[in-house]
Amino acid sequence: MSDVLQVNALRTHFFTHAGVVKAVDGVDFTVRKGEVMGLVGESGSGKSITGFSILGLIDPPGRIVDGSIRFNGAEIANAPEPELQKLRGNRIAMIFQDPMMTLNPVLRIDTQMIEAILAHEDIPRQTAWERSRDALGLVGIPSPEERLRAYPHQLSGGMRQRVAIATAFLNRPDLIIADEPTTALDVTIQAQIIHEAQKLTRQTGTAMIWITHDLAVVAGLADHISVMYAGRIVEQGATDDVIDRPLHPYTVGLLGSVPSANKRGQRLYQIEGMTPNMLAMPTGCAFAPRCRAATPGCDTAPPITDIDGRHLRCHHPQTVGVAS
Amino acid sequence: MTVFIIRRLMQAILVVFLMSVIVFFGVNVIGDPVHMLVSPDADQADIEATIRRLGLDRPIWEQYLLFVSGAAQGNLGNSFIFGEPALKLILHHMPATLELAFSALFLAVAVGVPLGLYAGLYPDSPLSKGIMAGSILGFSLPTFWVGLMLIMLFAVELGWLPSTGRGDTGHILGIETSLATRDGLSHVLLPAMNLALLKISLAIRLTRAGVREAMGQDYVKYARAKGLSTRRIVFVHVLKNIMIPVVTVMGLEFGSLIGFSVVTESIFAWPGMGKLLIDAILQLDRPVVVAYLMIIVLFFVLINLIVDILYSILDPRVRLRDQGA
Amino acid sequence: MSDVIAPETAAPAAKVETPFRRFVSEFFESRIATVALCVLGLIILLAVLAPWITPQNPYDLAQVDVLDGRLPPGSEAFAGYTMWLGSDGSGRDLYSAILYGLRISLSVGVASGIIALAIGMAIGLLAAYAGGRTENIIMRVVDLQLSFPAALVALMLVAILGKGIDKIILALVVAQWAYYARTVRGTALVERNKEYVEAAQCLGLSRLRVVFRHILPNCLAPLIVVGTVQTAHAISLEATLSFLGVGLPQTEPSLGVLIANGFEYMLSGRYWISVFPGLALLFTVVSINLVGDQLRDVLNPRLKK
Ligand SMILES: Nc1ncnc2c1ncn2[C@@H]1O[C@H](COP(=O)(O)OP(=O)(O)O)[C@@H](O)[C@H]1O
Ligand code: SF4
Ligand SMILES: [Mg+2]
Numbered sequence: 019m020s021d022v023l024q025v026n027a028l029r030t031h032f033f034t035h036a037g038v039v040k041a042v043d044g045v046d047f048t049v050r051k052g053e054v055m056g057l058v059g060e061s062g063s064g065k066s067i068t069g070f071s072i073l074g075l076i077d078p079p080g081r082i083v084d085g086s087i088r089f090n091g092a093e094i095a096n097a098p099e100p101e102l103q104k105l106r107g108n109r110i111a112m113i114f115q116d117p118m119m120t121l122n123p124v125l126r127i128d129t130q131m132i133e134a135i136l137a138h139e140d141i142p143r144q145t146a147w148e149r150s151r152d153a154l155g156l157v158g159i160p161s162p163e164e165r166l167r168a169y170p171h172q173l174s175g176g177m178r179q180r181v182a183i184a185t186a187f188l189n190r191p192d193l194i195i196a197d198e199p200t201t202a203l204d205v206t207i208q209a210q211i212i213h214e215a216q217k218l219t220r221q222t223g224t225a226m227i228w229i230t231h232d233l234a235v236v237a238g239l240a241d242h243i244s245v246m247y248a249g250r251i252v253e254q255g256a257t258d259d260v261i262d263r264p265l266h267p268y269t270v271g272l273l274g275s276v277p278s279a280n281k282r283g284q285r286l287y288q289i290e291g292m293t294p295n296m297l298a299m300p301t302g303c304a305f306a307p308r309c310r311a312a313t314p315g316c317d318t319a320p321p322i323t324d325i326d327g328r329h330l331r332c333h334h335p336q337t338v339g340v341a342s
Numbered sequence: 343m344t345v346f347i348i349r350r351l352m353q354a355i356l357v358v359f360l361m362s363v364i365v366f367f368g369v370n371v372i373g374d375p376v377h378m379l380v381s382p383d384a385d386q387a388d389i390e391a392t393i394r395r396l397g398l399d400r401p402i403w404e405q406y407l408l409f410v411s412g413a414a415q416g417n418l419g420n421s422f423i424f425g426e427p428a429l430k431l432i433l434h435h436m437p438a439t440l441e442l443a444f445s446a447l448f449l450a451v452a453v454g455v456p457l458g459l460y461a462g463l464y465p466d467s468p469l470s471k472g473i474m475a476g477s478i479l480g481f482s483l484p485t486f487w488v489g490l491m492l493i494m495l496f497a498v499e500l501g502w503l504p505s506t507g508r509g510d511t512g513h514i515l516g517i518e519t520s521l522a523t524r525d526g527l528s529h530v531l532l533p534a535m536n537l538a539l540l541k542i543s544l545a546i547r548l549t550r551a552g553v554r555e556a557m558g559q560d561y562v563k564y565a566r567a568k569g570l571s572t573r574r575i576v577f578v579h580v581l582k583n584i585m586i587p588v589v590t591v592m593g594l595e596f597g598s599l600i601g602f603s604v605v606t607e608s609i610f611a612w613p614g615m616g617k618l619l620i621d622a623i624l625q626l627d628r629p630v631v632v633a634y635l636m637i638i639v640l641f642f643v644l645i646n647l648i649v650d651i652l653y654s655i656l657d658p659r660v661r662l663r664d665q666g667a
Numbered sequence: 668m669s670d671v672i673a674p675e676t677a678a679p680a681a682k683v684e685t686p687f688r689r690f691v692s693e694f695f696e697s698r699i700a701t702v703a704l705c706v707l708g709l710i711i712l713l714a715v716l717a718p719w720i721t722p723q724n725p726y727d728l729a730q731v732d733v734l735d736g737r738l739p740p741g742s743e744a745f746a747g748y749t750m751w752l753g754s755d756g757s758g759r760d761l762y763s764a765i766l767y768g769l770r771i772s773l774s775v776g777v778a779s780g781i782i783a784l785a786i787g788m789a790i791g792l793l794a795a796y797a798g799g800r801t802e803n804i805i806m807r808v809v810d811l812q813l814s815f816p817a818a819l820v821a822l823m824l825v826a827i828l829g830k831g832i833d834k835i836i837l838a839l840v841v842a843q844w845a846y847y848a849r850t851v852r853g854t855a856l857v858e859r860n861k862e863y864v865e866a867a868q869c870l871g872l873s874r875l876r877v878v879f880r881h882i883l884p885n886c887l888a889p890l891i892v893v894g895t896v897q898t899a900h901a902i903s904l905e906a907t908l909s910f911l912g913v914g915l916p917q918t919e920p921s922l923g924v925l926i927a928n929g930f931e932y933m934l935s936g937r938y939w940i941s942v943f944p945g946l947a948l949l950f951t952v953v954s955i956n957l958v959g960d961q962l963r964d965v966l967n968p969r970l971k972k
């Protein structure tokens with residue numbers, strides 16, 4: 019079995035005072051061993067909540083209300099907490115967006131790395147320390163012994179994110195969920211971090227879900243791309259197919275807003291309108307109010323269709339390339 | 343940095359100066375200085391001798407200079423009751439008060455932080471609601487009333503703990519203290535608990551607020567994503583973060599503990615300087631009252647000064663602001 | 668596109684939602700605060716009506732019989748009525764003594780609260796009005812005073828001034844005015860930066876009018892909250908000082924004095940002489956604080972979701 023993760027009809031809702039927020043509302047995807055899956059969408063589309071659902075880290079008032087998450091064949095959606103705790107950081111690791119906020123400011127790097135190992139393995143502290151040091155070396159941190167003694171604020175943003183990546187790989191997980199790990203970094207550092215992460219997944223055969231709002235980031239990194247909008251995956255396929263021939267108007271829009279060499283000088287295309295209010299979703303296609311291709315028929319929710327080995331949720335797949 | 347300390351030091355001196363003016367005028371202008379500074383059973387000759395000795399026949403600013411120069415030499419007059427220098431008397435009673443205040447501070451942290459931690463982690467549990475209700479009570483109940491209830495319950499009804507005095511004392515590092523003996527400790531417990539009550543409530547609230555804030559932080563979610571046990575997250579990641587502000591604020595409250603010890607010491611007949619003050623007021627032993635007031639002012643100014651300097655060392659922003667000014 | 672849509676006809680309001688109505692209904696949303704307000708109302712009523720609802724004027728020596736001294740709760744007095752709460756060391760009916768004591772405690776607390784509020788507000792407004800150096804100096808003094816606990820300030824004052832109801836009120840006022848001044852100043856800072864004050868200044872309104880038209884009305888809500896809590900504090904402080912014997916004299920027996928009188932009997936098991944006045948004090952202070960807490964929640968828009 020080469021499928022590391024199978025997510026089916028996942029629904030994670032938040033039961034707030036103002037109403038039910040359907041942050042994730044019917045998401046399906048599969049991640050195979052050694053594969054990188056790019057999960058792309060605007061802010062608020064439910065990407066992070068999807069990631070947290072897989073780890074079982076949804077706090078009240080949120081809850082996984084429906085669907086299945088199979089990890090290495092075993093069902094882990096709503097699994098008991100001790101079982102999930104054994105998986106977290108061990109078989110499934112996560113890297114967060116802002117390394118400034120995720121490393122504990124009052125604990126040294128060595129403490130925070132070693133505890134990640136000792137939480138899952140009963141080995142001498144010294145061995146754990148050596149493994150942490152080696153992991154820092156692997157992600158290109160010079161003089162790792164010294165860095166291990168540092169506090170987070172003594173490291174630069176890029177350095178901190180490398181520490182987070184090294185920590186994620188410490189226990190040789192089967193899957194890493196990287197939630198916008200480069201968004202808070204500047205472009206050159208961003209490229210280095212992506213390179214580092216890519217190298218490590220290749221070496222170790224770890225599968226990865228790379229969450230981002232920026233299609234350009236995953237274009238050179240992911241094997242598959244899932245485009246998410248308002249809690250649903252609207253288009254899914256091999257990276258090249260999705261980038262070269264986007265079928266969903268939303269993907270077309272996202273691509274239009276990617277700065278690229280051949281469009282330099284042109285004004286960036288922005289998708290008009292705003293992400294929908296999660297409390298008052300349109301009854302039909304959630305993208306309809308912003309969609310240029312919308313027709314009255316879009317009042318009904320588009321079903322999932324398969325076109326050229328791709329999954330799509332749209333009544334009117336685009337046949338032309340990038341809207342220009 | 344040095345500039346900052348020097349400026350704060352000058353402010354502190356100004357405050358002590360202002361307070362000495364207030365205390366001096368309080369005693370010499372609002373009150374009747376002869377009545378205040380002469381023993382009630384003195385005869386006419388005594389009174390005249392004192393008036394001359396204290397220079398009460400001179401202009402007011404000269405009197406003030408005399409008072410200040412006397413105070414600067416540590417001479418604040420003799421106690422009518424004990425016949426000893428008032429200042430010496432107060433310094434003699436100070437260790438008992440400090441001992442009580444430290445014990446209360448320790449209790450406040452030792453009791454308040456765990457309760458606040460629990461209330462912060464499980465905000466909706468009935469026990470947490472009980473803890474928070476208790477902390478509201480702790481804020482509103484008068485200290486002396488709680489002291490009475492403690493005596494009634496633990497000393498009178500149950501007979502578990504003694505309710506008066508310091509008990510046997512021993513020595514720790516050459517300091518005479520009740521904390522060194524079992525008997526002494528049993529004597530400290532009730533008054534320390536009484537004095538700590540308000541601060542326990544404070545520690546509960548601070549800790550609870552800190553925990554609730556910390557639990558929502560990304561670093562906690564990240565720690566959970568690493569598969570750490572709840573115990574490790576709470577006791578290492580969360581606690582370490584909130585202890586810095588909690589301990590700082592509690593330290594700031596030390597001065598107020600010294601102030602409130604006046605009440606507790608009177609109820610539990612604790613031989614500290616607070617009880618000395620009340621006794622002095624009741625027995626019209628004015629030199630002791632004046633000396634206590636000057637000492638307590640100095641004490642507070644000193645605490646504020648130390649806290650400000652510590653703050654400026656801990657928080658670089660304070661330093662920067664000051665350099666800019 | 669608007670001309671097709673008719674202007675929305677306002678639905679006839681069944682009940683006009685005035686700010687005051689909303690305030691009242693929000694206040695009573697909390698069951699605890701409602702109970703606290705009722706208890707407080709009852710306490711005030713009992714204190715006011717004391718002379719008409721007590722069997723004895725405990726300070727009219729003709730009505731007090733020493734033979735009735737230290738009787739436990741429920742005993743019958745020599746004069747025939749039942750002493751439901753027992754009697755104190757000199758034969759006074761405790762129920763009567765407590766209601767009379769409440770009168771004194773409440774009056775001292777409220778009087779000092781009102782005077783401190785007036786003075787603190789005046790000084791705070793002066794600081795807000797004058798600005799610049801004057802404001803700086805005033806706020807320095809306020810900060811300085813607030814760095815000493817109020818209890819200690821009051822104690823220092825009674826140590827200098829001596830006993831007596833006027834001196835206690837003076838001490839409580841001095842111990843508290845700074846809290847009010849700080850509250851007014853805090854509001855003034857916020858209000859001064861708001862656009863409408865700027866606009867008002869542009870219109871050439873005098874500073875005095877800005878203070879009274881804009882700053883003062885906005886101070887009222889926080890002042891009410893601080894005033895409630897401070898009054899509870901003042902009552903408790905007076906009781907503390909009186910208990911220590913440095914507050915009110917025996918001729919002005921507030922709850923604190925009653926508790927102090929009972930203290931010596933407590934160790935011999937005659938708990939009621941101290942405990943019942945203590946409970947009266949407790950109910951008073953706690954209910955005022957609970958009401959104050961709820962007022963804070965309702966009046967402070969920042970805390971609302
Ligand atoms: N604790 C919560 N309570 C209510 N709504 C939430 C909560 N957490 C997330 N949401 C909602 O879920 C939606 C998806 O959030 P998220 O997954 O973080 O988006 P993103 O794609 O930017 O990562 C958002 O609309 C957000 O408002
Ligand atoms: S279903 Fe209709 S509205 Fe939705 S994306 Fe497709 S064309 Fe646009
Ligand atoms: Mg996100």
